[in-house]
Amino acid sequence: MSVTPEAPEIRPFSFEFPEAELEDLRRRIEATRWPEKETVTDQSQGTQLATIQELARYWASEYDWRKVEAKLKALPHFITEIDGLDIHFIHVRSKHENALPLIVTHGWPGSIIEQLKIIEPLTDPTAHGGDAADAFHLVIPSMPGYGFSGKPTTTGWGPERIARAWGELMKRLGYTKYAA
Known part of the structure; x- marks a missing residue:
């Protein structure tokens, strides 16, 4: 990387996500209070409840943040x-x-x-x-x-x-x- 002398500073950046924060996120996802099911069978009222619930279940129990984090940190x-x-x-x-x-x-x-x-x-x-x-x-x-x-x-x-x-x-x- 080259930085022009007159340009403002470009700083290296790193990040950490403590396991406690990930556990808290999982707990909050699992504690979601869901609305009633939509009254239609299509997406005319937005994304269907079952789809959002499945996404939340995936995020809470299957998504491997540490795998993605390792790719990012590389x-x-x-x-x-x-x-x-x-x-x-x-x-x-x-x-x-x-x-x-x-x-x-x-x-x-x-x-x-x-x-x-x-x-x-x-x-x-x-x-x-x-x-x-x-x-x-x-x-x-x-x-x-x-x-x-x-x-x-x-x-x-x-x-x-x-x-x-x-x-x-x-x-x-x-x-x-x-x-x-």
Whole structure:
């Protein structure tokens, strides 16, 4: 990673989730007070109760956060303040010299976890049957208010403002040309 001298600080970022917090989350999910079943048999009143209950059961008893956490911790994480807000991002540089910088944004709602499966194939295409010319340096930010990025205290963090912030992030990383 290169940081332009005039750019604000880019700091390494790490995280920990104590087991007690995960146990508390499981307890709270299991203690959910459910509403009455919907009065229709389709999704015209929203997601059906049975679907949400099954999702909650999965999160409380089957989801393996520690497995996901290990995948996340194997990657380089950083934080930088842009427009008054801490922005978290993963920055994985390809071993291929002429890799194209690529910024990848998750959706609403969503998180950087959605992007984990693309990191290896895009940064090291030769290990996946591809060509070195198809390699990317990846920058994967957490959108404001999501994941490890700061939560905005004012309105206005829509697509245009986020796009400007991502442009600033890429500039701070020393990228003058990149794809999104």
